[in-house]
Amino acid sequence: MTAPLLEVSHLDVAYPVKGWRRPDFPALRDVSLAIETGETLGLVGESGSGKTTLGRAILGLAPVTAGDIAFQGAQIARLPRSARRALSKDIQVIFQDPYSSLNPAMTVSDILAEPLTAGGASRADAHRRVRELLDRVGLPADAARRLPREFSGGQRQRIAIARALARGPKLIVCDEVVSALDLTTQARVLDLLIELQENTGVAYLFISHDLSVVRHISHRVAVMLRGRIIEEGDAETVTSTPAEPYTQRLLLASPVADPVEQAARRAHYDSLPPIAAPKVVEK
Incomplete structure (x- = not known):
C-alpha cells in the first residue's frame, strides 16, 4: 500500500502564555489524520477547537511541540525555511477573507x-x-x-x-473559505472547488465550523473539540447520524426553514448531555 498524501501523527502544538512560570496553552493534543490524493477531508469544530491551528501546523506556520507531519512520505514538521519555501509548490492555502x-x-x-x-x-x-x-x-x-x-x-x-x-499544488488547505460569503455565493464557490478537484486531482483539507458546508464538499469528516479529534468517518455518516453528542450539537445548531422542525431540533439540542472532556479517536 502507498503512503497517504498527507499523514499527521500524534501531533501536539502548544503556545506560550504570558506570565511567570505559566504553562503553555495546548492548542492541539495527540492529533492524527490522513488525506489521500484527490480527497477532501472536512475538519469541523467551533471557534477555538484547534482546527485552524492544525492547518497552520501543516503549512509550517505553527510550532510543532511533538508528533510528526509527513507529506508524500517525507517528514515536514520541522523543515528549515528554505525547504518549506520549496514545499509551497505542492502545499497551498486559501484564507477566509479574500480581500485581506x-x-x-x-x-x-x-x-x-x-x-x-x-x-x-x-x-x-x-x-x-x-x-x-x-x-x-x-x-x-x-x-x-x-x-x-x-x-x-x-x-x-x-x-x-x-x-x-x-x-499545480497537490494539497490545498481551505480555511473557512466560504464563511464570509452569502449562501448563493457559497454554493458557487463550493461547486467550483469540487470541479477543480475533479479536473486536477488536488486534495483539500477543508476547515469549517458549518457541518452542512462540510457535507457538501467532503469525502470524509473529522470533528475537533478542545484540540483533539473526537469523531471521524465518511461524510454521510458523520454529518447525518453522528455518534458524539458534540457533533450532534453542531448538526442541530444549523437552522432550517420549517419552524416546526426547527422547534424540534432546538428541543433535541437542549436534551443532549453536557459536553465531556474529549477522548482520542483510535486509529
Missing part, C-alpha cells in the same frame, strides 16, 4: 503571476498561465488588469483560488 489576503495595490495579473515568476517561470509563460487560471475559475480575461477592490467577495475568493492553483 490579496495585495490591494497589485493587479490580479500581478497577484497570480507572482508565485509563478518566483518559481522560475518567464513573464510570458506566467501571463499565459494567468489567462488559463482566470478561465478555469470562471473570471473574464479583462479581470487581469483590475484591482481586487473592483470585485465582489465571491469573485475575490475565485482570485484567491486561482492563486492557490497557480503552481
Whole structure:
C-alpha cells in the first residue's frame, strides 16, 4: 500500500502564555489524520477547537511541540525555511477573507503571476498561465488588469483560488473559505472547488465550523473539540447520524426553514448531555 498524501501523527502544538512560570496553552493534543490524493477531508469544530491551528501546523506556520507531519512520505514538521519555501509548490492555502489576503495595490495579473515568476517561470509563460487560471475559475480575461477592490467577495475568493492553483499544488488547505460569503455565493464557490478537484486531482483539507458546508464538499469528516479529534468517518455518516453528542450539537445548531422542525431540533439540542472532556479517536 502507498503512503497517504498527507499523514499527521500524534501531533501536539502548544503556545506560550504570558506570565511567570505559566504553562503553555495546548492548542492541539495527540492529533492524527490522513488525506489521500484527490480527497477532501472536512475538519469541523467551533471557534477555538484547534482546527485552524492544525492547518497552520501543516503549512509550517505553527510550532510543532511533538508528533510528526509527513507529506508524500517525507517528514515536514520541522523543515528549515528554505525547504518549506520549496514545499509551497505542492502545499497551498486559501484564507477566509479574500480581500485581506490579496495585495490591494497589485493587479490580479500581478497577484497570480507572482508565485509563478518566483518559481522560475518567464513573464510570458506566467501571463499565459494567468489567462488559463482566470478561465478555469470562471473570471473574464479583462479581470487581469483590475484591482481586487473592483470585485465582489465571491469573485475575490475565485482570485484567491486561482492563486492557490497557480503552481499545480497537490494539497490545498481551505480555511473557512466560504464563511464570509452569502449562501448563493457559497454554493458557487463550493461547486467550483469540487470541479477543480475533479479536473486536477488536488486534495483539500477543508476547515469549517458549518457541518452542512462540510457535507457538501467532503469525502470524509473529522470533528475537533478542545484540540483533539473526537469523531471521524465518511461524510454521510458523520454529518447525518453522528455518534458524539458534540457533533450532534453542531448538526442541530444549523437552522432550517420549517419552524416546526426547527422547534424540534432546538428541543433535541437542549436534551443532549453536557459536553465531556474529549477522548482520542483510535486509529
